[in-house]
Amino acid sequence: xxxxxxxxxxxxxxxxxxxxxxxxxxxxxxxxxxxxxxxxxxxxxxxxxxxxxxxxxxxxxxxxxxxxxxxxxxxxxxxxxxxxxxxxxxxxxxxxxxxxxxxxxxxxxxxx
Amino acid sequence: xxxxxxxxxxxxxxxxxxxxxxxxxxxxxxxxxxxxxxxxxxxxxxxxxxxxxxxxxxxxxxxxxxxxxxxxxxxxxxxxxxxxxxxxxxxxxxxxxxxxxxxxxxxxxxxxxx
Numbered sequence: 001x002x003x004x005x006x007x008x009x010x011x012x013x014x015x016x017x018x019x020x021x022x023x024x025x026x027x028x029x030x031x032x033x034x035x036x037x038x039x040x041x042x043x044x045x046x047x048x049x050x051x052x053x054x055x056x057x058x059x060x061x062x063x064x065x066x067x068x069x070x071x072x073x074x075x076x077x078x079x080x081x082x083x084x085x086x087x088x089x090x091x092x093x094x095x096x097x098x099x100x101x102x103x104x105x106x107x108x109x110x111x112x
Numbered sequence: 113x114x115x116x117x118x119x120x121x122x123x124x125x126x127x128x129x130x131x132x133x134x135x136x137x138x139x140x141x142x143x144x145x146x147x148x149x150x151x152x153x154x155x156x157x158x159x160x161x162x163x164x165x166x167x168x169x170x171x172x173x174x175x176x177x178x179x180x181x182x183x184x185x186x187x188x189x190x191x192x193x194x195x196x197x198x199x200x201x202x203x204x205x206x207x208x209x210x211x212x213x214x215x216x217x218x219x220x221x222x223x224x225x226x
Contacts, residue, residue, distance in 0.1 A: 034214060043116070044155075044203070044217035090154055098143060098207065099168060100215060102154035 002027050004093050006103035013081050014111045021076040021106050023091030032094035033074045035065055038105075039087040047089075050074065061085070086110045114138075116218035118204050124224045125194045133189045133221045137206030144187050145215060146179055147203040155203050161187060194225045 003026045013019055025031055035047040048059025055067040065076045074091060091103040117136045125131050137144050143162055147155035157171040163184040172179070176195075181187040191198055201222050205215035
């Protein structure tokens, strides 16, 4: 079965600290993976995507993610968090038709 | 417009009422998706259109839910005889070709059934 798991429902980090949001997936073939961010009152915005090739993917706003097939993971990282990064983050898997399968989401809180 | 738009942004319905939610995708986008996001949850797939054809409706929770895209652009999600469990944010997304690619999401319609 196709699924995405985000083990951390809520994470709090201090501004300027590094961030890693975990994502594990289950899929029978090579996955197409995405990270989206959802800010209050805003639509979902694409941060980055992995289709193939280089397993370290760079995205917008200084985010990056690393695809690790052996661990079925696609963790999102940022070296230094800004207060404006506070939002909900979703890891997604794309099925064959393009239908997206979402993780449960991780809410990021940033302390000043 | 530049992005996906949805209307209304907020809808309050009394239990048993019918509602219609509209999605205007980005012009020229072939694929259109509807998702339902319950409070505190990730969005879940409802249905998918490629142009005017509804290719996948496996996520529609009951026969009270109906979606259409008659001219291959604007789409309407209709919920008949609304129930409290239908309260959620309904998200629409589109992309420019069928199949795999990132999707562009609208702001959603928050439906509250009282």
